[in-house]
Structures are given as structure tokens and as C-alpha cells.
Amino acid sequence: xENVEQHPSTLSVQEGDSAVxxxxxxxxxxxxxxxxxxxxxxxxxxxxxxxxxxGEKKDQRIAVxxxxxxxxxxxxxxxxxxxxxxxxxxxxxxRSNDYKLSFGAGTTVTVRA
Amino acid sequence: DAGVxxxxxxxxxxxxxxxxxxxxxxxxxxxxxxxxQTMMRGLELLIYFNNNVPIDDSGxxxxxFSAKMPNASFSTLKIxxxxxxxxxxxxxxxxxGQRxxxxYTFGSGTRLTVV
Numbered sequence: 001x002e003n004v005e006q007h008p009s010t011l012s013v014q015e016g017d018s019a020v021x022x023x024x025x026x027x028x029x030x031x032x033x034x035x036x037x038x039x040x041x042x043x044x045x046x047x048x049x050x051x052x053x054x055g056e057k058k059d060q061r062i063a064v065x066x067x068x069x070x071x072x073x074x075x076x077x078x079x080x081x082x083x084x085x086x087x088x089x090x091x092x093x094x095r096s097n098d099y100k101l102s103f104g105a106g107t108t109v110t111v112r113a
Numbered sequence: 114d115a116g117v118x119x120x121x122x123x124x125x126x127x128x129x130x131x132x133x134x135x136x137x138x139x140x141x142x143x144x145x146x147x148x149x150q151t152m153m154r155g156l157e158l159l160i161y162f163n164n165n166v167p168i169d170d171s172g173x174x175x176x177x178f179s180a181k182m183p184n185a186s187f188s189t190l191k192i193x194x195x196x197x198x199x200x201x202x203x204x205x206x207x208x209x210g211q212r213x214x215x216x217y218t219f220g221s222g223t224r225l226t227v228v
Contacts, residue, residue: 103156
């Protein structure tokens, strides 16, 4: 099955700085890569996603980049704020025509005020 | 839309007892997924359904676990008998098959504690 590796497992940043989380995947047929944010005690919520025909996508302070050749994708958060503190999960679809997502282990982001 | 609704939010049970978790997907979503989340193993896919039919149950840990989806608006995950190692947060998620760009929508989860 798909193996999604996520790094780092924890990330502490100063408010206003940028945060970058990186993921790699193993299935070259994967074509959909969402990112989820999970606040303490709450459900994972989709914050941004990217499909394999796009190299980069941006939504305000959040951006995702995808390198299909290298099979890795990254989440970039700029101008971090305390409310960005959460666990972030990357995921990849397992096959191009399947609907299963395999999740990374998560990155705990702490934004220091 | 009320989103994906799970019940109960919290469940504490004794080892050996039967536990039933419930999920109501978003209306119109034809895929339903059950995930288990633990600190050690992260988010694990247990089983998923398409149009009420189980498609892949390879993630179900053992025969003590079973899942059903009798209709498009309801699914259950049952553990019988429960064991302390089943303690986790169980999430249900749904999505619309033709609009994958929206990803999954997760329910609020059921925190299960088996003592």
C-alpha cells in the first residue's frame, strides 16, 4: 500500500515566521494530496489540497507545492499566528482511480508568541 | 449542512463488552470511511464503503471488529468483545465521489476508552 512519510514530527516557530512541513509518498499513481489541520480534541479539517496536474497552490498564508518526479509535497505557512498551532497531516490518494487516502504521521506545530 | 455526525462523543466501557459506534454521513456523499486514531499509529483506515457496499476492509484489525452500512445515511462500527488496546478516537468521514477536490469531511469522532 501507499506509504506517506511526514517530517518533522514537531515544529516550533516564532510568531510571524514561516513553517514548512514535508511529505513523501511511494505510489507514483497517487494524484491527490490534501492537508488536514487538527486542533486539540477536534476533528481533522481540510485546509488545502493539490492535484497532480498542478505544481503549486496558494490560499492566503498557506501554500502547497508538489514535485511528482521526486514524489514529495510540502505545506508552507507564512506569517504564522498562535491559532496556527495544531497537528497537521498530509495525505495521498492510493491509486489514481481509488478513493482511499493514506495519512502521514502528523506534525505538531507550536507557534510561540 | 450538519456535517458528518458521530455518536456517542465519548464511550467508556469495560473489557469484554460490546461497543457500537454510529455515523451519519453528509447527505449525497457516496463514500464513507472509518478511521482509528492513536498516538502510536496515527490515522489508520479501517474500512470504507461506496454506495453502502463495503469496498475494502483490509484495515480492520481482527474479527472482533465489524462494520455495516444498511442505508446511505447510517453506518455502524461494532467491537465485540472490546479490549483495552481498542482505546482510541474513531473517526467517520464521508466524501462525494465525483468531487474529490473537496477531500474528506470528518465527523467529530468517538473517544473510546476500554477499561
